């Protein structure tokens with residue numbers, strides 16, 4: 001197959017971030033900006049119609065010759081831990097294009113402030129596209145686990161992002177639900193996810209319900225989510241049951257186990 005003569009990319013802007021080395025990059029990225037070059041200013045017209053943006057970047061420091069990697073979070077360094085580069089988000093790939101979804105925090109002229117980007121300072125940006133909730137949100141999608149969060153803090157941050165992405169705001173009820181799921185995963189699944197959820201949520205605590213759906217993707221229609229009147233979250237797995245009480249005054253992180 002001949003290569004098309006116009007398969008050439010040029011940066012439309014650059015990432016501005018406090019993070020300058022890959023080893024300092026938090027797993028989910030850090031607050032950063034995209035500075036669009038003046039000749040592409042017209043491309044930003046009406047971008048404020050969107051809350052979230054796909055940012056595509058050229059990862060100029062990435063390895064391009066390898067096709068199998070041991071992803072971050074996979075402890076097994078043997079061949080059993082290898083994954084193809086098209087099956088992971090590793091920067092190593094033949095065409096080192098980074099793709100990250102971010103919430104727009106502010107737009108100031110040619111600068112777009114992003115809630116989080118996992119691109120280093122100075123990374124060339126090759127495209128921006130709006131995130132369309134009507135076609136990009138596949139809530140029934142599934143991923144078999146690739147690795148585990150490196151510590152409780154990384155797990156909490158990941159869970160908070162999942163909960164906020166569904167619920168739309170950070171509130172104290174969401175934070176409570178995050179603590180419960182974090183505790184359940186950390187103590188029962190070594191921070192990984194169970195192979196399928198079976199959870200009962202409190203009908204009278206709508207923010208908790210939203211947060212649980214965001215973190216588990218459990219739904220009534222798939223028979224993985226049930227509602228009850230009690231002020232508690234109940235997880236079931238492999239014939240066991242863990243009940244986290246949300247009653248005022250009770251410490252929620254000591255589940256009753258049956």
Ligand SMILES: [Zn+2]
Nearest residue numbers: 171173174207
């Ligand atoms: Zn809320």
